[in-house]
Amino acid sequence: MQLSEHLFRREAGRMVATLTRIFGVQNLALAEDVVQDAFCRALEVWKFRGVPENPSAWLMATAKNRALDVLRRYRTARTYEPELSRWLQSEWTLAPIVEELFAENEIKDDQLRMMFSCCHPRLSEEAQVALILNVLCGFSVDEVAAAFVSSHAAIEKRLTRSKKVLAGSKKLFEITDANDFSARLPAVQRALYLLFNEGYHGASQEAAVRAELCEEAMRLAALLLQHPLAATPATHALSALMCLDAARLPARMDSSGNLTSLFEQDRSLWDRRLIAEGMKLLELSATGFELSEYHLEAAIASVHVTAQQVEDTDWAQIVSYYEQLMAIRPSPVIALNRAIAIAQHEGALRGLDEIRAISDSERLANYPFYHAALGEFELRKGNRRAARDHFKVALDLARNPMERQFLNLRLKACGQGDALA
Amino acid sequence: MSQFTFLYRGRDTSQSPEQMQKTMQKWQAWFKELGAKGHLKDIGHPLENAGRVVRGKQKTVTDGPFAEAKDVVGGFTIIEARDLDQAAELSKDCPILEAGGSVEVRPIQILNI
16 A cells, blocks of 8 residues: 555644644643644554555544553543533543544634634744744744755744644634634635645745645645535635646746746646646636725736647736736735736837836846846847846845746846847 | 664654654565565564553563663664675665664674584
């Protein structure tokens, strides 16, 4: 029996969520210990006996038995989830209630509770994403640090602080209150969006790490879609956006690990199954009156993936989506993307005008792709020298080796001297 | 061919789930290779951490062995090899070494009458 990829990591997230539900959020560390213990046992036994028929069930059963041990041993020494402690006091109710809590549906809800709990309003968005990766996706501190291209110490500090906030909330987020649920849902969607983007645009140079982050975001978004209160049009749109972007992942790097822009990608490498899935989700998102930023971003992605070649792209449509996006969530980065789309549609000169017209462009001063876009347009106009200067500024601002490599190639494309335009 | 035991010492409990899964797969691959080459007499057993130690004429029983994590025997395997050198050579690919553990290779004494 072969283990499916990342099985341990994913089971870790499920098990921690369920055990935290049983032990109470203040005992998160205890839950993590029990899970670690279950994996150590699995490792010891399976290497001799082979992987059991149903490895997930084996792991869950091991965690459940350990949980019962812990609850019996520390029945009075610790305080557990208030509602549960009543049941946990008596041996008559202990085993059946724990059994019930380990039912498949409960485990799904436990993951949702944990997801919503991680998006605590007192935590920054970055902290929420790191916490989700660690607690719900089973990434170790080092693995989270690798994903964010950060140091072990920095991530450990951030996670420790976040877990204190989580433990301080006394109770896991309750998913039965429709009002609370709807109020927290946007933060959860945003965290998953950021998790996905970290994989898609993030700093890690390792393609495998990046794809994993995207996969995790998609897996958690799918979990949201299974819950009636969470399966809103915006959640459908978010999932659609993830599918349509992820479909392009196989083409995002060339064979030597260089980032390739949308314009140069080999479109035959795009994942047709994900495109179909994304288009279906996008259709499902078009109910009600809600038009979220995810709707618009998914719509933009859908225009890209349905163009057979870059020349077929309906840029006018994309420009109009960016304009609506500006109305909902105005930001200089979106204004920049709109300008780039206009340049595709109406030429580099118009693009330059639009970039110069961005009202708060000083906020883009440290954004490498602002300067890269200026460079690109100057290059298209034949102003090689001006283009080179812009790309040099962009290069100085590059945030990671992958961006640096990409911008270096663009700088080289400018060649030497000014061509006769 | 002679028989040897591999005693695996040390357990690494600090690995992440992802690393443990990879470690597991390495063990499976290692045992598979030993088997394919005809060296695996008996894959053996993992051992529980906790146990009892019974000592001396007084037969005092204590919980144990409570050795340091790196000294705990976590399991054993029976190997067939030409000689001690070959058995030791075979142990060099054991994944426990990557985790900072050790393999004790001991010939099994056979009484020849």
